[in-house]
Amino acid sequence: MxxxxxxxxxxxxxxxxxxxxxxxxxxxxxxxxxxIPIRLFEYYKKDIISSLMKSFNYKNVMQVPKLYKIVVNMGVGAAVADSKVLDEAVKELESITGQKASVRIARKSISNFKLREGMKIGAKVTLRGQRMYEFLDRVINIALPRVRDFRGLSDKSFDGRGNYTIGVKEQIIFPEVDIEQISRIMGMDITFVTTAKTDNEAYELLKAFGVPFIKKEFKSA
Known part of the structure; x- marks a missing residue:
């Protein structure tokens, strides 16, 4: 017992x-x-949803496109010859996004670039939820205004499926990166993945958030 x-x-x-x-x-x-309240998410709920419903005559709120995730990718070709460059890229990407980065691996070998399958060639972060909206806010209001001779973003980088990519040439546009502490200038791609069915709907969604497009150049779908 x-x-x-x-x-x-x-x-x-x-x-x-x-x-x-x-x-x-x-x-x-x-x-x-x-x-924790998120400024852009609150703005989306209070203003953007109703505005897009009127513009596209959606029958219910569920049809309104939304920002699903943001993918930040740094390709580091120099890592093939020097692995320390990749370590630096990972550290910077984590500082910029506030989230742990994953290392990208080469899927196939390319002899001309001395690249072998399985080599570490870049770093990536996928942001969702609170961090996604906070990052979007910083990109729009802090990072992009720091780009030299910035005049706005072209709408040519939509992929036909409602997603948009910004090519950033210098990581130093983010204040989290100390220019005196880096060994080289590196760029990155920032992809906004939305639930929009067309590029036109995605364009209006991102524009409503404050993404500074130069002008609308493509025809509505």
Whole structure:
């Protein structure tokens, strides 16, 4: 009887410990992802949704396109000869986005570039939720205005499926990167992935967020 009681007590303590951990994790998630208001997300809910519904005659809110994720990619060709360059790129990308970066691997070998399949050639971060909106805010209002002779973005970089990519030539447009601490200038691609069915809808969505396009050059779908 004493042995059975001991096993029961052990099981009870284990279950209690797991429950406490789940509760703690849930509270931590809520504090990080729910309690903090996000300026652009609030603006999307209060203004952008209603504006797009009128512009495209959507029948319900679920049809309104939204920003799904932002993918930031740094290709580092120099990493083939010097692995330290990749380490630097990863560190900078994590500072810029506030999120851990993943290393990109070459899918095939290219002899002319001395590239072998499996080599580490870049770094990537995928942003969603709160960090996505915060990053978008910083790109629009802090980073892009720091580009030399910036006159706006062309709409030529839509992919035909409602996604848009910005090519950034210098990582130093982000204040998180200290120009005196870097060894070289590196660029990156920033891709805005939306749920829009057409480029025209995606264009209007991003424009409403404040993405500074020069002018609308493509024809409406």
């Amino acid at each position: 004493a042995e059975k009681k001991t096993k029961k007590e052990t099981t009870t303590k284990s279950s209690k410990s797991k429950t406490e951990k789940k509760t703690k994790d849930a509270k931590s998630f809520e504090k990080t992802h729910i309690e």
